[in-house]
Amino acid sequence: MITTQHFRLAISIRYGLLPLRAIGLEVRAGLHTGELEEREDGDIGGIAVHIGARIAALAGPGEILVSRTIKDLVAGSSLRLESRGTHQLKGVPESWEVFAVMA
Numbered sequence: 001m002i003t004t005q006h007f008r009l010a011i012s013i014r015y016g017l018l019p020l021r022a023i024g025l026e027v028r029a030g031l032h033t034g035e036l037e038e039r040e041d042g043d044i045g046g047i048a049v050h051i052g053a054r055i056a057a058l059a060g061p062g063e064i065l066v067s068r069t070i071k072d073l074v075a076g077s078s079l080r081l082e083s084r085g086t087h088q089l090k091g092v093p094e095s096w097e098v099f100a101v102m103a
Contacts, residue, residue, distance in 0.1 A: 010029055010064050011101065013027070013029075014029070026062060027061075027062060028056060028059035028062065028064075028065075029056055029063075029065070030053065030055030030056025030057070030058065030064075030066070031052060031064065031066045032051040032067040032070060033048060033070060033073065034046070034048030035048060036048055036049060050091060051089060051092055052067075054096075055089070055096070058084070058087060059100075063100055064100065064101040065098045065099065066098065067099075068096065068098075068099070070099075071099050080102040081099040081100065082099060083099055083100075084098045084100050086098075
């Protein structure tokens with residue numbers, strides 16, 4: 001289950017890694033939630049992982065993007081989310097609205 005603690009952790013990581021910008025390393029993240037498949041080798045897969053990766057690919061440097069699914073789960077919290085529009089994610093049916101986590 002995604003909680004506001006997960007967002008705060010992601011935000012902390014983003015700010016903790018800011019000094020790495022000086023050497024050209026930029027961090028970006030995409031968050032989604034859903035069912036996962038655990039593989040025999042211990043890795044995970046499934047459509048939820050795929051969607052999270054596609055959302056991360058849309059993020060700009062230092063940006064954390066989340067799916068509408070995540071936005072709906074944290075409705076009523078103090079977190080600020082700003083729409084970044086609707087996108088067609090490669091290999092994923094339908095269009096997906098994504099939101100930036102604002103700190």
